[in-house]
Amino acid sequence: MVVAAAAGLVAGALAWRYASRRWSLPCPAMLGWVLDLQFRELVLPTSRVLDCIGLQPGQRVLEVGPGTGYMSVPAARRLGETGRLVALELQPEMARRARERLAAAGITNAEVREGDVTSAPLEPQAYDVAFLVTVLGEIRDRDLAIARLRDALKPGGILSFTEIVGDPHYQRYDDVLRRCLAAGLEPAGRCGSWLAYTANFRRPAAG
Ligand SMILES: C[S@@+](CC[C@H](N)C(=O)[O-])C[C@H]1O[C@@H](n2cnc3c(N)ncnc32)[C@H](O)[C@@H]1O
Numbered sequence: 001m002v003v004a005a006a007a008g009l010v011a012g013a014l015a016w017r018y019a020s021r022r023w024s025l026p027c028p029a030m031l032g033w034v035l036d037l038q039f040r041e042l043v044l045p046t047s048r049v050l051d052c053i054g055l056q057p058g059q060r061v062l063e064v065g066p067g068t069g070y071m072s073v074p075a076a077r078r079l080g081e082t083g084r085l086v087a088l089e090l091q092p093e094m095a096r097r098a099r100e101r102l103a104a105a106g107i108t109n110a111e112v113r114e115g116d117v118t119s120a121p122l123e124p125q126a127y128d129v130a131f132l133v134t135v136l137g138e139i140r141d142r143d144l145a146i147a148r149l150r151d152a153l154k155p156g157g158i159l160s161f162t163e164i165v166g167d168p169h170y171q172r173y174d175d176v177l178r179r180c181l182a183a184g185l186e187p188a189g190r191c192g193s194w195l196a197y198t199a200n201f202r203r204p205a206a207g
Contacts, residue, residue, distance in 0.1 A: 026138045029093035032068045044164055044196045046074050049133065052191035052198040053160045058082040059128040062152060064117045064145075065089060065135030069098030075131075076102065076110040085110035086127075088117055117145045122152040129153075131160040136176065137169025146183045153203040158188060164196040173199055 027035070049071070055061060057080035066072045066087035076085040089095040089112060098112045113120065118141050130149045139145045149159050159180070163171050176199055177187065185201035192198055 026065075026090055027067065029091050029097070032094060032097060035067045035070050040070075044133075044162070046071060048191070049162050049198050050075060050078055052189070053129060053131050053162075053200065054158065054189075055079060055129060056083075060126060061085050062122075062127045062130040062149070063087040064130065064132045064149070065138065066098045066112065067094050069101035069112070071133050072098055072102060072110060072112075073105045073107060076107045079109060081109060083109060087112045088115055088120060088122075089113070090116050117148060122148055124151050125154050127153050127157055129158045129160065131158075131162070133162040134164055134167050134169065136161055136163070137167070137171045142171075143179055143183070146179050146185075150183050150185055150203055155203055156205045157203050158200050159185060159203070160198060160200045162192075162196065162198040165194070173197055 055075060055078040057078070059079055060083065061075065061079060063072055063075060063085060064087075066089050069087070072085060072087050076083075079085055087095075087098055087110065089098060092114055095112045095114045102110050102112070115121075117139060130153060136142055136145070146159070153159060161171070161176050163173075163176070173190070180187070180201040184204065186204055188200040188202040190197055190199045
């Protein structure tokens with residue numbers, strides 16, 4: 001029974017991964033509960049991810065694809081009263097849940113906007129950091145997203161990607177690196193393990 005369930009899960013993940021290569025398939029809001037499973041802390045500890053991204057008090061930060069807001073609350077807390085988190089979410093139902101989560105946590109230095117990172121208005125040179133946790137593979141035009149996020153960063157700003165093996169949309173580091181180099185970004189550190197990594201890229205100070 002357990003073996004059959006595990007086989008079903010693996011088959012579903014593989015089918016989703018295959019389908020995602022052909023169509024843009026964001027994690028459906030009805031699966032939002034999966035994002036909130038505490039199990040994820042075993043392979044992707046939130047504090048370690050935020051340490052690696054390097055969030056600092058006072059920064060202006062863009063989170064793309066917050067989903068239910070799992071990372072948004074601790075990220076906003078790290079920015080302190082003088083910092084600000086803007087979370088940009090494609091799906092209205094996910095955005096609603098992220099807003100509810102932030103409000104329930106008493107967070108006042110964050111807002112959730114609805115939109116697609118490849119087309120939503122993004123202020124140029126406005127952010128110290130932009131980060132995506134298990135989101136890049138869900139974006140159909142990844143190169144366009146990276147170029148738009150580069151432009152939204154202040155010179156010297158950081159674009160950060162976190163990916164976890166087993167996610168149907170998992171993106172290999174080599175592929176992320178290739179796209180970022182093509183966009184004129186510089187590697188700026190990587191942490192993690194074979195199971196999950198966070199990779200940072202810097203917009204050149206003169207770029
Ligand atoms: C797998 S979830 C990850 C959620 C969250 N980052 C976390 O770690 O719990 C991916 C999220 O990215 C959002 N997303 C996908 N494509 C997007 C896009 N083009 N623009 C903005 N958000 C997007 C999806 O709607 C979904 O909520």
